[in-house]
Amino acid sequence: MDFRLSSEQQALADSVASFCARDYDFEHRRLSLANEGGFSPDNWQLFAELGWLGAGLGEDAGGYGGGAVENAIILEAFGRALVVEPFLACAVLALQTLAALPKCDVRDQLIADIVSGEKLAVLAHNEFEARGDVELVGMTAFQDNGQWRLNGTKQLVLGAPAADWLIVSARAGPDVGLFLVAPSTAGVELVPYRTLDNMRAADIHFAEAPVHAVLALPGAALPAIRLGYAHAMTAMCAEAVGAMDAAILLARDYLKTRQQFGTPLAGFQALQHRMADMLVEAEMSRSIVFQGLASLTDSEPERQKAIAAMKIVVSSAAMFVGRNAVQLHGGIGMTEEHPVGHYYKRLFVIAGLFGGEAFHLSRLASIGTGFW
Amino acid sequence: MDFTISAADMAFREEVRSFIEAELPTDIARRGQHDYHSARDDVRRWMQILNRKGWSAPHWPAHLGGTDWSPLRKYIFQDELRRARAPVLDRCALDLLGPVLCAFGSQDQQTRFLPPILNGDVWWAQGFSEPNSGSDLASLRTRAELKGDHYLVNGQKTWTSEAHYADWIFALVRTDPAAKPQAGISFLLIDIRTPGVTVRPIWSIDEGHTLNEVFFEDVVVPAENLVGTAGMGWTYAKFLLTHERTTSAVVSHTKRDVDQVRHLASSLSDGGGKLVDNPAFGAKLARLQADVIALEWAVMRVLHAADDDPSANTVASLLKLRGSELSERAALLAAEALGDYGLCALPDPEGHHILHRDGLAAPLHDDEAIGVTARAMFRRATTIYGGTSEIQRTIIAKSNLGL
């Protein structure tokens, strides 16, 4: 094993870190959020120019030759800065799902358009009842004079309000397919909203909505969706690690400067121990994210086990670190004004996204033994 | 030992329950379900209804507008209010200031200030914390100088809950800068509309507004607004924080939250079945429930103990610590039960003080879901306000274990 970054990966990490340091302090973030769509289109173009949108994709698939590690590098840095642009939704979840599909013109063009920043596409797969179960698809697809049409509802589709394309999963009989739909199509209704972390998502209702193109015929979609989700969950857990790191540093610095009882809070052992526990949680999370990354080339059910274990550890660590970072700040930690609460809210959302601790505990328990 | 609740007390519970059922206006009850900070008008209407019955402040002495109910009955009363999701009353006035005025206020102060509290006409805020004096409250610096018949107040309070609703604020102020920190503090009643008082909102992570900063600039306060003796403010404040030994457990609130989680988990789907049947979620809920049962029995021990019972004192001292933890845990579990929508269930769009009115509230498919996650965010503060958990643990270790 070798946990060091290659020189290209180090250069990527440096470039993302310097962007975040220079152009993404808390004020910049506020400005990004104030845009109509809740993020900055200029930043998105910059991500494209810097090659980040295709950094996690092999050259054969239309990317720049990287893989999941590159996405983890980017999102860890984004987690530190609480970047709100829909990188996870578009450049990881949608793109990795597409990349896992067999080549075809529509797919190849879409990948090229995403990587170049030309188009923003998201995967509309999630339904409320799934609660993290990637296999669950209630939406239906049917053919009408050779035209595929969709019926049903997708929920909490991350990044959807800004999307040019929706990649929608739906079932024809028992078989799940993937369909490309333009959000402006008749029969598609988008209900956009903010999530707690101030990012944007939407519920999308389809009423006999015509599809623009078929990306995967019914029966051929689930393996790609599973892999797309595994990539997204790993990248998101890397983001959580970045956010935990940042929250820990904020709390540490606060304890050093805040005085009560005539002395800096940092001198109280109860607080030192708490910070030590937070660091343990963050480092266990970082460690199990490596396991997640390693599992992405495994087949099922090994990969499923690895991803469930990762999500369990990271969800609970995210809550522990986020809650305590606020706690150590006292009243000021409860304010909308102070960054620490925003770290907590992002960590809270990550803990619940793609299935919370309960779902993945049940999943891991039911997959059974054979771990080591 | 006898673990039964008497028939008379059971009948009392029924009486309270039917009173609330008959009298709590349905529109108020509906809003009470969603908004964990009740709107002032709702509270005032409800207080007036309670006051007509003489039930605004059962825990005050009977001759000052309270009742002579047993501690258990006072508890049952609160428990029924929560069960019915009645508005949360002005805690600052009823639970904090009221008992202090009853115990240490002059007769004039009692006749002037207590009746309007009972009728919900005058609202109070608690002005203790300052930017540099939180856990170390005794270091507070807001100055009150005696100038003949009045005090001149200068300084700043912060984290002042509901000060934007309040008519008055009871503040800890430093009247004697030369004395030892605790000995120089006095307890002063200040009309919040006096010239020189400025209230500024602080938005919190639940995207709601309950917190405020309060600034005092050359504020003239009549000397008769001093409670008790100058320099005794710290003693009164300690009395106030420990007077109600069981309310800080907020067990009735948490019981209702557990009911809500159960409702959500039984009605919301999880894959093929219901969430409550998910073994991991079910185990979490069961564990929470067990902890809440233990907490309620701890409260029962305190309610039934003699004042000088040392074991009851021990239990009483840890009710806030455990109660606040369970309160947050219950709110978080309710948000978790909502699944995806728990990640975006922001304040009630019809609520009074919300940060964003951009129409980007998530569509929620269960009326019970509104406000749930906002509440979970606000409850992050339960282990911070009213003495942080770290400070509680220090007190428990010192006073109960002699460490």
Ligand SMILES: Cc1cc2nc3c(=O)[nH]c(=O)nc-3n(C[C@H](O)[C@H](O)[C@H](O)COP(=O)(O)OP(=O)(O)OC[C@H]3O[C@@H](n4cnc5c(N)ncnc54)[C@H](O)[C@@H]3O)c2cc1C
């Ligand atoms: C929602 C909310 C409502 C509030 N309402 C009111 C109100 O109406 N009126 C009012 O007067 N105040 C109110 N407060 C203020 C509250 O009482 C203070 O926030 C609290 O006392 C903590 O003080 P602080 O915020 O200054 O934190 P600090 O005292 O600075 O504490 C920061 C962290 O250090 C820890 N710490 C401090 N000292 C020690 C120590 N000796 N050992 C170990 N750990 C320590 C704390 O536990 C905390 O984790 C409210 C606060 C909140 C969040």
